[in-house]
Amino acid sequence: MTDYEMVIGLEVHVELKTNSKIFCGCPTAFAAAPNTQCCPVCMGLPGSLPVLNRKAVELAVRAGLATNCEIARFSRLDRKHYFYPDLPKAYQISQFDLPLCAHGYVQIGEKRVGITRIHIEEDAGKLTHTPSGETLIDFNRCGVPLIEIVSEPDMRSAQEAREYLASLRAILVAAGVSDCRMEEGSMRCDVNLSVRFPGQELGVRTEIKILNSFANVVRAIEAEYARQAAVLRAGGNVEQETRRFDPESGQTLSMRRKENADDYRYFPDPDLPPVALSSEWIDHQRASLRELPDARRQRLTGAFGLNGREAGALAAAPALCDCFEAAWNLTGAREALKSLVVSRLAHDPEDVSPAPEALAALAEMLAAGTLGAGGAAKALAAHLETGESAQSAAERLNLAQISDRETLIPLVEAVLAENGALVTSFRAGRVNALKGLMGAVMAKTQGRANPQATEALLRERMR
Numbered sequence: 001m002t003d004y005e006m007v008i009g010l011e012v013h014v015e016l017k018t019n020s021k022i023f024c025g026c027p028t029a030f031a032a033a034p035n036t037q038c039c040p041v042c043m044g045l046p047g048s049l050p051v052l053n054r055k056a057v058e059l060a061v062r063a064g065l066a067t068n069c070e071i072a073r074f075s076r077l078d079r080k081h082y083f084y085p086d087l088p089k090a091y092q093i094s095q096f097d098l099p100l101c102a103h104g105y106v107q108i109g110e111k112r113v114g115i116t117r118i119h120i121e122e123d124a125g126k127l128t129h130t131p132s133g134e135t136l137i138d139f140n141r142c143g144v145p146l147i148e149i150v151s152e153p154d155m156r157s158a159q160e161a162r163e164y165l166a167s168l169r170a171i172l173v174a175a176g177v178s179d180c181r182m183e184e185g186s187m188r189c190d191v192n193l194s195v196r197f198p199g200q201e202l203g204v205r206t207e208i209k210i211l212n213s214f215a216n217v218v219r220a221i222e223a224e225y226a227r228q229a230a231v232l233r234a235g236g237n238v239e240q241e242t243r244r245f246d247p248e249s250g251q252t253l254s255m256r257r258k259e260n261a262d263d264y265r266y267f268p269d270p271d272l273p274p275v276a277l278s279s280e281w282i283d284h285q286r287a288s289l290r291e292l293p294d295a296r297r298q299r300l301t302g303a304f305g306l307n308g309r310e311a312g313a314l315a316a317a318p319a320l321c322d323c324f325e326a327a328w329n330l331t332g333a334r335e336a337l338k339s340l341v342v343s344r345l346a347h348d349p350e351d352v353s354p355a356p357e358a359l360a361a362l363a364e365m366l367a368a369g370t371l372g373a374g375g376a377a378k379a380l381a382a383h384l385e386t387g388e389s390a391q392s393a394a395e396r397l398n399l400a401q402i403s404d405r406e407t408l409i410p411l412v413e414a415v416l417a418e419n420g421a422l423v424t425s426f427r428a429g430r431v432n433a434l435k436g437l438m439g440a441v442m443a444k445t446q447g448r449a450n451p452q453a454t455e456a457l458l459r460e461r462m463r
Helices: 054-066 158-174 214-233 279-288 293-303 308-315 318-328 334-347 356-368 373-386 390-396 405-418 420-427 433-444 451-461
Strands: 005-015 078-081 091-094 101-108 111-122 126-129 135-138 145-151 187-196 206-211 241-246 251-257
Touching (some): 005 158, 005 214, 054 101, 054 111, 054 145, 054 158, 054 279, 101 158, 158 187, 158 214, 158 293, 158 308, 187 214, 206 214, 206 251, 214 241, 214 251, 293 318, 308 334, 318 334, 318 356, 334 356, 334 373, 356 390, 373 390, 405 433, 405 451, 420 433, 433 451
Antiparallel strands (some): 005 145, 005 187, 101 111, 126 135, 187 206, 241 251
16 A cells, blocks of 8 residues: 555644633633533523633744744634534634634654644533433533644654654643643544645545544554545545544544535624734743753753653653753762653653652662662652652652562572472573563562562572
8 A cells, every 4th residue: 555645634622721711711620520610601601702811822822932833913713603512602713814823833853744823712512422322511611722733734654643743742731831631632633634646636635533642643544544545446536524533443434524614604703802912922922932842852862861762751741851850960860860750751651740859869769779660660659649758658668679688588489489380491591481580579579679689599599
């Protein structure tokens, strides 16, 4: 299937990090009880009037600046009409021909992915379909402020699309625009995809709606590419339509014919004035942007000795990165500190903010052999949960590493006695058997046995 080229553009919806909704004062907290965070404005009741949230505009502009966009001095809000069962006024307040941000880009490696526009809009509510056939509506999400980031059709593979999303997410988190938690729906992606022979005009595109994980974006792109290529090979025509991805079958399924802009009957919202921004205000937002991931990644590789992958992961977690840099100046156990933080990101990429003093103390215990890697990770998790000191967490959870030979010997001998087949296999030259024996010792000690001391004892006892 290498004869056709895929052409991909993404529409990314991102919930802005505000305390209240875009047109009213209702809170935006995630996972509140259904229909407890709504008001007449959210519900679209007659006589209710929207008031634009200044913070939403500020965050949208910061998103545009962080992605190299031009910021419009003058933009406006429009009504986009079609039937939303979970947006009761039957139109969405969005932006059409005068968006807030335009003509930007995101760099992924050597490739620049263009951004057509970034505009602000309101989110719709949430429908829940019950096994008995009922549909329940939760209006809490109605009016949560969104930006929609529309890319150019510059991506040519599912992997490029994934890299673009990862870079975009890191930029928006670093800029304080959103937490971008895809599992909570605060970052969602629609895929526009067509296929063509290289160098030809763009083919007919389809849109795959509401993908909420990087993995599903990749799977949906690959499945839709295969479907369109098969249609063309069979002499058929690809129809412009909206589709959804079914994770269980791994296929995309038709939802509806694709609407065009005319179908939405856009017109300026009569209840909201235009958005006018001064050059001074835009410059202030630009100056207040913190260091963005590309620049921080380069600095982490240079000044801190992290490799490119490690630096990229840490730069994408700005809160943890801030703590890491502060802890760097508090301890001489810097290799252990890097190991601790990189391990944390590898096993749990959530951006967290431990106390720098706790990170430094854990690094020193790790370097001294007081804690093993697993124990240090558990102590860090306990510190994040309770706020207690690193030393207190390690003591309370009994995480101290067992390095004493006299303590380890009976444990090692018990494991050898219980795993005769592995011992025989190791003595026959199959060195991988040693891993099984090491794992058995670790199981007996809840991961506290010193790995180097344990391996030495195992080898000694199996001579």
